[in-house]
Amino acid sequence: MNKDKTILLVEDEQIAFHTILETLDFYNYRCHGVTTLQEALEIIKKVPFDLILADYMLPDGTCLELLDAVRKFRFDLPFVVITASDDTEIIHKALDRGASDFLKKPFNLKNLPSIIERNLERRRLEQKKNSPQKATVLLKTIKALIAALEAKDPYTSGHSLRVARHARMMAIALDLSEEEQFTLELAAILHDIGKIGMPDYILNKASHLHELEYRIAKEHPIVGSNIVGKIDELKEVAAIIRHHHERFDGSGYPDGLQGEVIPRLARILTIVDAYESIVSRRVYRDAKSSEEALHELAKSAGTQFDPELVKVFNAVMHSELAGKKMRLKIEDFTDISDT
Ligand SMILES: [Fe+2]
Structure with missing residues (x-):
């Protein structure tokens, strides 16, 4: 049912990487997974994603750099930040730069589809608003x-x-x-x-x-x-x-x-x-x-x-x-x- 939606997962932690990918596959999303900021910066130019799910802390930077790059050419692409931290400063920074949602680690994998769908739906509504x-x-x-x-x-x-x-x-x-x-x-x-x-x-x-x-x-x-x-x-x-x-x-x-x-x-x-x-x-x-x-x-x-x-x-x-x-x-x- 969701095979028409393509999701990019950027996550360097091995266990989280595999379990999220498996969950997305189980719920029938097409998914690409990468583990570094560099790989993510490359792949976003080649694959038309419908949503990005990115861990805040990556081995070669933070996902905010990815967010900045994405916002230059996909101003409305849903971008969900995964973070283990409670630091409100991180949350504010990401929101300021156009993040659409947050996922606090650890999270229940069963909630993933509803988080994805709510962000996709929000985007659909915003597109409609621009009459x-x-x-x-x-x-x-x-x-x-x-x-x-x-x-x-x-x-x-x-x-x-x-x-x-x-x-x-x-x-x-x-x-x-x-x-x-x-x-x-x-x-x-x-x-x-x-x-x-x-x-x-x-x-x-x-x-x-x-x-x-x-x-x-x-x-x-x-x-x-x-x-x-x-x-x-x-x-x-x-x-x-x-x-x-x-x-x-x-x-x-x-x-x-x-x-x-x-x-x-x-x-x-x-x-x-x-x-x-x-x-x-x-x-x-x-x-x-x-x-x-x-x-x-x-x-x-x-x-x-x-x-x-x-x-x-x-x-x-x-x-x-x-x-x-x-x-x-x-x-x-x-x-x-x-x-
Ligand atoms: Fe021109």
Whole structure:
């Protein structure tokens, strides 16, 4: 029943490690177990966990370091801290940094499923709370912000809105919920907002960027997600912005997340953003045709992009292009008949 939920256990004490893993397996959770902070920091970039259960004291640090790393890209992932200590300072520190719950050692293993379920349920409720209506009022301000960014960089003028249009087409093709659709569209509109803090000469540079300039340019997903993340209702949008330059094979930035650990909406945004950039004229190169752009995306499916989503985008764009050709034919026909 719970096989669709994946849990990470970080515990260095051998007996606790094995008994917790066995219990989770008994209650049908899929579970990965690691014993050090380093291993945990690695695996969270590769496996899309639904909940983390971590012992406070680990051989190479405390689970607070793991919590900090997780909160950078999974702001809503339930994180339960296991601790043998009664120290309220530890509890306060962990809560301050975004821990969702505590398990005091020793604990009754039978209680594990209800602790896990209560944290998963809390997350579901919080996701529901972020209704599209709350964010709607912000839309106008956001568009003004985008206009300010595009005034700085004429070559990307209209880019965000075109990306949002294609994102909407993907959302419909993938049958995303109304909330997801709205989140994706907002993230698409705002994805490059972090460039607002970038020096103009880097933004508009026609030649190759030097290493330092490139490093500054690569900051924009973090800057953007920090700006947007200040608004509580837009935390999820902020996470998508942070990850719109991650690559499916894990070699992207800023966090080097891999495969399905990259939020799905960010994987969609990466594809539509790349497509839009290829078909637009940029300061450093000419525009390419839609067919060429789709070909480039297909070549990077599995390395840069989620291969399944590239297939969907390809189908969406082909039906869009076919529709355009059809409309052109009808217009041609109307022209002839008018003369
Ligand atoms: Fe970007």
